[in-house]
Amino acid sequence: MDSPFEVLGVSPDADEDTIEQAYREQVFEAHPDHGGSAAAFQRIRRAYERIQAGYDPDTDDAGSPAEAENTPEPAEPDPVGVPVQYLDYRALADHGWELTDADLFEKAADTDLEVGDYGEFRAEPGQPLLEAAEEAGHAWPFACRGGACTNCAVAIIDGEMPMHSSHILPQEWIDRGVRLSCVSAPVSDGMKVVFNVKHLPGLEELLLPASRFDKARSSGD
Ligand code: FES
Numbered sequence: 001m002d003s004p005f006e007v008l009g010v011s012p013d014a015d016e017d018t019i020e021q022a023y024r025e026q027v028f029e030a031h032p033d034h035g036g037s038a039a040a041f042q043r044i045r046r047a048y049e050r051i052q053a054g055y056d057p058d059t060d061d062a063g064s065p066a067e068a069e070n071t072p073e074p075a076e077p078d079p080v081g082v083p084v085q086y087l088d089y090r091a092l093a094d095h096g097w098e099l100t101d102a103d104l105f106e107k108a109a110d111t112d113l114e115v116g117d118y119g120e121f122r123a124e125p126g127q128p129l130l131e132a133a134e135e136a137g138h139a140w141p142f143a144c145r146g147g148a149c150t151n152c153a154v155a156i157i158d159g160e161m162p163m164h165s166s167h168i169l170p171q172e173w174i175d176r177g178v179r180l181s182c183v184s185a186p187v188s189d190g191m192k193v194v195f196n197v198k199h200l201p202g203l204e205e206l207l208l209p210a211s212r213f214d215k216a217r218s219s220g221d
Pocket residue numbers: 141142143144145146147148149150151152153180181182183
């Protein structure tokens with residue numbers, strides 16, 4: 001297996017900021033929305049997680065699958081964070097469902113949806129929803145990661161997720177339960193969200209193409 005440092009394209013001596021910057025850039029380019037693939041996205045995420053877990057380039061004694069196989073299973077820790085049930089907006093069109101359906105998530109639970117389309121993960125306290133989804137291995141849409149484009153918009157079906165920082169979303173959309181997942185974090189005991197709502201009629205007009213941020217990134221390099 002490749003060294004996680006090689007996957008991220010950084011030296012094993014790189015500091016935390018350099019590693020995080022490399023991860024952000026790589027995961028952005030590997031995202032399926034930006035011409036990458038789910039497999040490439042997951043490979044970069046796994047590399048970053050191995051480094052975070054203390055991967056040692058000299059001994060390869062942390063975070064490697066070989067070691068994991070020989071290590072006794074640790075006791076399962078109590079789950080922490082907010083449980084987030086998610087549903088892909090595209091599944092609504094496929095099944096003739098509406099965001100306003102009172103039993104939307106019950107119908108999703110009774111339907112044989114792919115794990116990328118429907119399921120549950122946990123968000124750490126204060127963690128932006130987009131970041132929590134990515135940590136759970138999901139490739140949700142995004143572009144700017146700073147509240148400026150609406151690519152990461154989600155519809156809140158249940159729960160609370162305030163947006164405190166500056167952002168592009170008009171109040172009328174906030175009142176309708178839409179949030180930008182890159183700059184907002186769950187604060188309730190549980191959440192139900194529909195992601196991928198960037199193409200909702202009306203919201204789509206606020207959408208800035210991901211390519212605009214690609215250009216901004218490359219010109220800033
Ligand atoms: Fe642009 Fe969230 S990714 S607003």
